[in-house]
Amino acid sequence: MKITREDVLRVAELAHLELTEAEVETYREQLDSILTYIDQLNRLDTQGVEPMAQSLAAGGDAQLREDVVAASPVAGDVLAIAPDPSKPYFRVPKVIDR
């Protein structure tokens, strides 16, 4: 068993996911079986192999544009779909106690 109940709770905490008791056990079993499958990667010797983070091919290299200020006239539309807008802000539960 690679994954314990504590692992699941730790990861759920990191991922900001509230899980039910049933989910904790289901995910423990499933992650355990998936990670056991993934362990086959350790059969490969990858010494000296450069990790590949992106698949941009020759001629397709990312290029950064000039960083210039441009108008983005969507603030009203964005606030219109917010769960709790208070123009020009998003309102959230109190974060700091005094």
Added chain:
Amino acid sequence: MSANGWSVASIRSALTCRKVSARELAADFLSRIEKRNAELNAFLTLSPERAMAAADRVDGMVSRGEALPPLAGVPVAIKDVISTRGTRTTCGSRILENYVPPYDATAVERLERAGAMILGKTNCDEFAMGSSTENSAYGPARNPVALDRVPGGSSGGSAAAVTAGLAVAALGTDTGGSIRQPGALCGIPAMMPTYGRVSRYGLIAFASSLDRIGPFARSAADVATVLGVLAGHDANDSTSARVAVPDYAKEIAAPVKGLRLGIPDEYFGEGMDGDVRSRVEVAIERLKSLGCQTVPLKMPHSSYAIATYYIVATAEASSNLARYDGVRYGLRVPGTNLLEMYKKSRGRGFGPEVKRRIMLGTYALSSGYYEAYYLKAQKVRALVARDFLEAFQQVDAIVTPTSPVPAFRLGERTADPLQMYLADIYTVTGSLAGVPGISIPCGNTSQGLPVGLQIFGAHFQEARVLQLARAYEQAAS
């Protein structure tokens, strides 16, 4: 006007000689959707006003005798992970149930500028995570060929819509096989372009180093025309390539005689359905009869692709999906403090597969496991990509089955997530490498279920892939 009779070209000529108006076409397709969607669940949201406005623009051009753009009057469907201004975009998730994007994806903008009429948004696995469309929070889509079976996924709604004649073309997205596999299971051409070929601005991210947008249509020629409209650099997507776009619609007609086709051993091993194997073998013989040569290949890292993919994709997903916190958009479940609000919103807003992948990705990136999982997977990814680069020094294209099995029954594979992941065994390799690939129909199993033939090309060699697809299609018809 037969149900499935329209193509990009036939619409164009019917409009030009005024046999039909774009408005009539749009109305006809919308009424077909109304009739069929209850059983197929291919569409989640319709955009009739938007389609009619586009139709009016096209009819205006016709009446003024103006030259028509390449997709004039073509009814299209858009996978619901691609942003459409003013039209709800859910990603198949409860967390975005009421999300209405304030802007259009570049792909959507380009389709409309080319005259396409956007009918609506198609069903998909939640955040494109799945291979059957059963992970949609809005119920599964069904395969028009066999209603008790899945259309594949994650772009199952788009594949079902085109197959059932509810749209002439559709956009899907492919991260590990999500365009090609549903194309294969429904029996229509479906293309994943090279990474960087099509702008992803406005595509709601799943795994950024893998996600691609591409077309479904009913012929290789239509795929080529739609791809031509979508392709090209976009200043709003730093990963979009500055590589010239060929005229795919023209280049598709080039002869395929003498092309070398690689047949990798690793794609013909155990676990493949017998009918799939024999259909694919017959298809390869047909390509040989067109003058192609076959070259046996070894791509030794193929069997590691699924394990690699499920680390890379989930790690990226855990990061990309961190944005759903109930603050700025989407579902908010109230909590007594901010952290509790985040956890409740995410815990209730995401479905089981999305949570599973966020957990897996978070684990793989967490302190103490990063090197063992994420870094290791990135290194193996480089080896999988190297297999492709080496292969393309010997061959012009690689031909394989798209999916090891034909369309499976609803519910058949949902119990075991790993079993579902293995549905992508032949498609994830090309996703990791960044190369283009198409799935084209190559006959049916004895039960009448479609089989897909996959053709991979080298980076930015979509034209070659399309030439082979078209040549095969013409020889088979």
